[in-house]
Each structure stands twice: as structure tokens, then as C-alpha cells.
Amino acid sequence: MDNESPRSESLSPEEAQAKTAILAECENLTAAGVTFVAVHFDGYGDSGATEDVKCFDSEYYAYEEHKPMPYEAAYLQEHFEALVPLGYENDCGGFGDVVLDVDARKITVERNDRFEDYSTTTYEI
Numbered sequence: 174m175d176n177e178s179p180r181s182e183s184l185s186p187e188e189a190q191a192k193t194a195i196l197a198e199c200e201n202l203t204a205a206g207v208t209f210v211a212v213h214f215d216g217y218g219d220s221g222a223t224e225d226v227k228c229f230d231s232e233y234y235a236y237e238e239h240k241p242m243p244y245e246a247a248y249l250q251e252h253f254e255a256l257v258p259l260g261y262e263n264d265c266g267g268f269g270d271v272v273l274d275v276d277a278r279k280i281t282v283e284r285n286d287r288f289e290d291y292s293t294t295t296y297e298i
Contacts, residue, residue: 191255192280195273198249202228202275205244209234210273212253217266217287223257226250234272258284265289 184192195210202210209229213236216222226249227241253271261267265287273280 187255191252194252195249195256195280196278199273199275199278202244202246202273206230207242207244207246208232208275210246210249210253210275211236212250212257212271213268214257214261214270215266215268216262217264219263221262221266223254226253234270234274236270256280256282258282261286 205228207228208231210226211229211234212226213224214221226246228244228246229239230242231239256271258267258269261269261284267284267286269282269284271280271282
């Protein structure tokens with residue numbers, strides 16, 4: 174992540190509850206050999222989608238770089254979705270991941286916002 178920084182505002186009660194529920198599963202996930210749990214989100218034009226929660230046994234997490242391992246984590250879907258940033262799908266949209274590093278017991282959110290830009294050239298002929 175290019176711009177890692179702590180979140181400046183506090184978690185909402187729903188986000189705090191989701192974080193607690195996810196972190197409470199770390200021992201079970203470790204016992205199953207899971208190193209990362211992640212959910213990817215993507216959207217634009219006021220419409221977006223959150224993918225299913227996936228578990229990985231890789232040394233690091235990067236979207237679509239590793240195949241998920243066969244571990245059923247659907248029971249965590251609602252909690253991960255509570256941590257997906259609001260408004261990522263507005264205008265040009267955005268995408269990213271909510272990732273649990275099981276060993277570090279740390280949840281990170283990476284949000285990438287799309288934007289439109291233009292360049293103007295003025296010259297006399």
C-alpha cells in the first residue's frame with residue numbers, strides 16, 4: 174500500500190463489532206492453516222459489488238495473485254462487508270480489499286479511487 178496511515182475517525186459501532194468478530198476467529202483460522210482472509214470490492218457509476226470472503230495460505234496477500242484455499246469462511250462475510258468503505262462505488266468508482274492478516278491479527282482496508290482527468294493545451298495559430 175502506498176499511503177498507509179491509521180484511520181483518523183473512530184469506528185462505528187457496527188464496524189467495531191465486525192472487527193471484534195473477525196479477530197475472534199484468528200485461532201480457528203490459524204489452526205486451519207489460513208494466513209490471510211480477504212474480501213475484494215469494486216464498483217462505479219453508483220453500483221458496486223463485494224466478492225465472497227476468501228481464505229489464503231500464502232506468505233502475503235495480493236488480489237488475484239494466489240489461489241484461495243478450500244476453507245469455508247462464509248460466516249465472516251457480513252463482518253467483512255461491514256468494513257468495506259462507504260461510497261467506493263460513487264461517480265468513477267473505486268475498488269480494493271479488506272484483509273485480515275491472521276498471524277498479525279491486523280485488519281487493513283485498501284481503497285483505490287478512480288477519477289477522471291483532462292489536459293488542456295492552448296496555442297495561437
